[in-house]
Amino acid sequence: MLLYLCKRLVLAVTISVTAVTLLFLMIHAVPGDIASILLGPRATPEMKAQLYQQMGLDKPLVVQLATFFGGLLHGDLGFDVFSQRPVADIVLEQLPYTLELILASILWAAAIAIPLGCYSAVRRNSAMDHIVGVMAVSTIAIPSFVMAVYALLIFAVSLRWLPAIGAGEGFADELIHLLLPSFAVGVGWVGYIARLLRASMLETLGENHIRTVRAFGVSEWRVITRYALPLAILPTVTILGVGIAWLLSAAVFVEVVFARPGIGALIVQAVNSRNYPIVMGTVLVTTFLIVIATTVSDLVNAALDPRIREEL
Amino acid sequence: MTSDTARSQTSAPPLLEIRGLNLDFGSPRGRIHALRNVSLDVRATQVMGVVGESGSGKSTLAYTVMGLLAENAEITGGSIAFDGHDLRKVSPAARRKLLGDRLSMIFQDPMTALNPVLTIESQMIAIQHHQGGSPGEKRTRAIDMLKRVGIPDSQSRIGAYPHQFSGGMRQRICIAMALLVKPALLIADEPTTALDATLEVQIIHLLKELQQEIGFSVLFVSHHLGAVAEFCDRVAVMYAGEVVEQGAVREIFHNPAHPYTRALLACDPGRIRERTRSLPTITGEVPSLLGSRQGCIFRDRCPHAFSRCVEENPVEYHLRTTQVARCHLLDHSQVISA
Amino acid sequence: MQPLIRAFGKNSDMASVEFIPAQVRKEPGAARTFLRQLGKNRLGTLGAVLVLILLSSAVFAPLIITHDATRIMVGPRLADPSSEFWLGTDQLGRDTFSRMIMGGRIPLLVAFASLGSSLVVGLALGLIAGFGPRWLDNLLLFLFDTIRSFPGIIFALAVIALLGPSMSSVILVIAITSMPIYARVVRTQTQALRNSEFVAAERSMGAGTTRILVFHMLPNVIGPLLILVSMDVPAVIAVEAGLSFLGMGVRPPTPDWGAILNEGYSNIQQSAWLVIAGGIPIVMATLGFTFLGEALRDIFDPKLRKYL
Numbered sequence: 001m002l003l004y005l006c007k008r009l010v011l012a013v014t015i016s017v018t019a020v021t022l023l024f025l026m027i028h029a030v031p032g033d034i035a036s037i038l039l040g041p042r043a044t045p046e047m048k049a050q051l052y053q054q055m056g057l058d059k060p061l062v063v064q065l066a067t068f069f070g071g072l073l074h075g076d077l078g079f080d081v082f083s084q085r086p087v088a089d090i091v092l093e094q095l096p097y098t099l100e101l102i103l104a105s106i107l108w109a110a111a112i113a114i115p116l117g118c119y120s121a122v123r124r125n126s127a128m129d130h131i132v133g134v135m136a137v138s139t140i141a142i143p144s145f146v147m148a149v150y151a152l153l154i155f156a157v158s159l160r161w162l163p164a165i166g167a168g169e170g171f172a173d174e175l176i177h178l179l180l181p182s183f184a185v186g187v188g189w190v191g192y193i194a195r196l197l198r199a200s201m202l203e204t205l206g207e208n209h210i211r212t213v214r215a216f217g218v219s220e221w222r223v224i225t226r227y228a229l230p231l232a233i234l235p236t237v238t239i240l241g242v243g244i245a246w247l248l249s250a251a252v253f254v255e256v257v258f259a260r261p262g263i264g265a266l267i268v269q270a271v272n273s274r275n276y277p278i279v280m281g282t283v284l285v286t287t288f289l290i291v292i293a294t295t296v297s298d299l300v301n302a303a304l305d306p307r308i309r310e311e312l
Numbered sequence: 313m314t315s316d317t318a319r320s321q322t323s324a325p326p327l328l329e330i331r332g333l334n335l336d337f338g339s340p341r342g343r344i345h346a347l348r349n350v351s352l353d354v355r356a357t358q359v360m361g362v363v364g365e366s367g368s369g370k371s372t373l374a375y376t377v378m379g380l381l382a383e384n385a386e387i388t389g390g391s392i393a394f395d396g397h398d399l400r401k402v403s404p405a406a407r408r409k410l411l412g413d414r415l416s417m418i419f420q421d422p423m424t425a426l427n428p429v430l431t432i433e434s435q436m437i438a439i440q441h442h443q444g445g446s447p448g449e450k451r452t453r454a455i456d457m458l459k460r461v462g463i464p465d466s467q468s469r470i471g472a473y474p475h476q477f478s479g480g481m482r483q484r485i486c487i488a489m490a491l492l493v494k495p496a497l498l499i500a501d502e503p504t505t506a507l508d509a510t511l512e513v514q515i516i517h518l519l520k521e522l523q524q525e526i527g528f529s530v531l532f533v534s535h536h537l538g539a540v541a542e543f544c545d546r547v548a549v550m551y552a553g554e555v556v557e558q559g560a561v562r563e564i565f566h567n568p569a570h571p572y573t574r575a576l577l578a579c580d581p582g583r584i585r586e587r588t589r590s591l592p593t594i595t596g597e598v599p600s601l602l603g604s605r606q607g608c609i610f611r612d613r614c615p616h617a618f619s620r621c622v623e624e625n626p627v628e629y630h631l632r633t634t635q636v637a638r639c640h641l642l643d644h645s646q647v648i649s650a
Numbered sequence: 651m652q653p654l655i656r657a658f659g660k661n662s663d664m665a666s667v668e669f670i671p672a673q674v675r676k677e678p679g680a681a682r683t684f685l686r687q688l689g690k691n692r693l694g695t696l697g698a699v700l701v702l703i704l705l706s707s708a709v710f711a712p713l714i715i716t717h718d719a720t721r722i723m724v725g726p727r728l729a730d731p732s733s734e735f736w737l738g739t740d741q742l743g744r745d746t747f748s749r750m751i752m753g754g755r756i757p758l759l760v761a762f763a764s765l766g767s768s769l770v771v772g773l774a775l776g777l778i779a780g781f782g783p784r785w786l787d788n789l790l791l792f793l794f795d796t797i798r799s800f801p802g803i804i805f806a807l808a809v810i811a812l813l814g815p816s817m818s819s820v821i822l823v824i825a826i827t828s829m830p831i832y833a834r835v836v837r838t839q840t841q842a843l844r845n846s847e848f849v850a851a852e853r854s855m856g857a858g859t860t861r862i863l864v865f866h867m868l869p870n871v872i873g874p875l876l877i878l879v880s881m882d883v884p885a886v887i888a889v890e891a892g893l894s895f896l897g898m899g900v901r902p903p904t905p906d907w908g909a910i911l912n913e914g915y916s917n918i919q920q921s922a923w924l925v926i927a928g929g930i931p932i933v934m935a936t937l938g939f940t941f942l943g944e945a946l947r948d949i950f951d952p953k954l955r956k957y958l
Contacts, residue, residue: 018796026812141940143888145895146929149915208424216412216439230429249803271811279811286801305429306473
């Protein structure tokens with residue numbers, strides 16, 4: 001268990017360090033003068049010099065890297081010269097919005113996909129199974145931002161059932177504002193999870209222990225929900241952890257479409273204004289988030305499966 | 313125990329009565345006739361053995377009684393009566409009422425027969441769903457039964473997961489589960505095949521003890537003649553989907569009438585008396601069960617086959633008190649024809 | 651040669667996700683067999699039709715369009731469809747239909763350019779990793795895994811922040827992020843073959859590494875690799891359109907589906923036509939290529955299903 005967590009930590013650190021180093025190298029490889037890009041063509045040499053100094057760009061690359069990693073150890077992700085605030089503050093401020101969006105979309109996906117996947121497996125080759133199969137492939141293929149724009153067009157603009165933009169204020173209002181964006185993110189996963197669950201459910205239903213409980217006259221409903229699902233769900237939980245990267249990508253678009261605050265909106269804004277410290281901070285935080293998510297999914301898996309629990 | 317003579321004359325209907333059972337499996341190459349004209353009885357508190365090579369249909373017979381066959385299986389004829397129920401016509405719901413109550417089963421592979429993510433406790437409580445009582449009472453019963461099948465420290469071990477037990481222990485747990493519901497008939501499908509020899513003996517002894525103590529009936533499917541000889545009262549010998557000979561264990565093992573039974577007994581290493589470096593085998597292969605066929609099923613491998621074996625399906629010939637065999641060779645002199 | 655590879659595939663490390671048994675088919679009449687099998691697969695046929703429509707409309711776009719796709723006209727803005735403007739006009743008065751038709755060229759171009767270069771690089775790196783020394787293999791594996799562990803879009807945005815938004819940035823980003831999978835497949839396959847008997851036999855007859863790579867490795871890995879590539883096309887189209895949607899792909903006034911969708915999104919309260927003109931082709935393209943890709947995989951390499 002401890003060994004496992006250590007391994008994970010090492011992995012997280014290695015990947016983050018590699019990511020940051022790559023980005024640093026790329027910033028320096030960029031043709032042209034960063035200060036003029038940031039400040040615009042009318043910037044005076046003094047302003048540029050000041051900016052360089054503030055961003056630490058006047059020092060050699062190795063020193064810059066060392067300073068950055070040194071700061072990282074204290075939870076310091078650098079300083080944003082535009083807003084005059086620490087990058088860590090800005091990123092962490094936006095993080096909860098993205099996390100709640102991702103969680104809500106996982107709930108959406110699970111709520112729709114688990115029953116569909118089970119049904120498809122139990123009624124294999126039925127008409128409904130084929131429909132679910134086609135739907136699964138389709139929802140995986142259609143990009144999340146197209147889904148988001150159409151959801152916005154239909155439910156917010158035409159039908160006016162749900163609010164179009166923002167994150168809302170107060171718990172109930174926030175929930176309502178979350179419905180449509182999280183659906184747009186989650187629907188892409190419905191097909192994926194349903195397909196995965198169908199396959200693992202079929203496999204599980206063919207296993208001997210299912211035959212054992214059937215031999216005791218346990219009803220089909222209980223066989224599926226109580227005995228097969230706890231096993232069949234395990235690959236899905238693993239995928240959920242790995243898939244956080246995918247969800248984050250989808251969240252970027254959906255946050256922009258629904259004008260929600262969040263990590264995605266932040267990085268798009270930062271890229272548009274060429275605000276490198278923020279870009280760097282976001283990449284770092286999201287990379288870390290992904291490693292944490294895979295760790296959490298491993299732990300959840302361990303909680304669900306006693307065999308894995310002993311291996312950790 | 314009553315004598316064989318007394319038992320065969322009992323007027324009460326047997327607990328399980330299979331008559332002329334035919335079963336096909338649909339396959340891409342055609343219909344496989346996995347069971348053909350199978351008839352056998354299991355009487356109350358009696359142990360019925362079913363022996364045969366792999367692929368002889370003995371496990372299929374066990375699954376047919378339980379109603380746990382694959383989707384491509386279809387019963388095409390005959391009847392299965394159990395305890396006053398027609399198991400061919402019974403609804404799925406009514407069958408579920410019987411399973412895990414009057415009927416229970418232990419399986420071949422104890423390593424995979426238990427759910428890996430649930431504790432033994434929760435599985436043993438859950439399968440008592442037909443029985444009354446609070447979860448606490450069910451737990452107590454489970455612990456008692458585990459003790460009886462020889463799980464040491466069952467009070468605390470009941471909270472463990474299947475993978476924390478060895479194969480032999482898991483089969484004991486499976487037996488405990490199957491007996492926990494107080495079945496009238498226990499179906500055991502090769503319960504010792506996946507275990508090594510010493511464990512096999514232990515499990516057979518355990519089953520025998522419990523059977524004599526509790527007094528349930530058993531349909532014991534096995535390819536191990538020694539286990540059958542030790543545990544069973546009666547035995548049915550199956551070959552390629554047919555019961556070729558059946559009767560009291562003593563009679564069959566001492567005076568096998570069917571050439572196949574004789575060959576099978578000759579191949580049992582436990583019964584070979586002379587020193588030899590090569591084990592005897594039955595030459596030839598089990599015939600394909602695809603399509604329809606006429607004549608004796610064993611004729612291709614039978615050393616005594618003659619013209620009648622090709623033309624005519626042998627009927628059941630009654631020999632001695634309990635012994636019945638399907639072979640044309642028995643159709644003269646001492647035999648009373650059916 | 652074929653059975654040998656198959657048998658070898660069984661013995662090698664099947665736990666590896668990317669190991670794919672090779673299958674190369676070059677029998678005469680293969681094309682006809684393929685078409686018949688595709689015809690039996692209804693979704694595959696639908697996908698093939700959609701892809702054909704999109705490809706031909708992109709190739710013949712200049713002949714199809716009714717107006718200059720980039721010319722700003724004095725006519726009505728955000729107009730509804732009419733006989734003059736089949737899908738209405740955008741916020742600058744440009745003909746939406748013409749922009750939609752022309753807009754398909756960029757995504758397809760990006761898909762071919764990025765996946766093509768990614769395929770070549772992935773193939774090369776995979777062969778090097780599989781056939782080269784151990785340390786190089788480990789180094790490359792680490793590189794592949796690092797790239798794969800980044801959240802795709804966020805990595806893409808970071809690179810675009812540095813290079814500036816342009817079509818070449820988009821191609822570069824997609825090529826980098828999709829390369830590791832191909833490289834890994836090639837590497838695993840190469841390693842399996844490297845130790846096989848027929849390669850040893852070639853070696854003993856004095857064949858050089860290059861000869862072995864070109865004549866033995868390449869034919870065995872190219873089949874599964876092409877299927878993987880074809881299955882990545884919809885994702886690439888989605889990423890390209892997404893980046894354009896965020897204003898980080900091609901520069902205006904070049905017509906592009908993602909950009910049209912973004913214009914429609916900005917004017918969503920006034921007119922739904924731009925959103926439809928931008929979104930429907932994206933949906934058609936991603937679905938078409940997905941259906942076709944899955945059909946190709948099922949026909950040519952049913953085993954691949956397990957590994958994805």
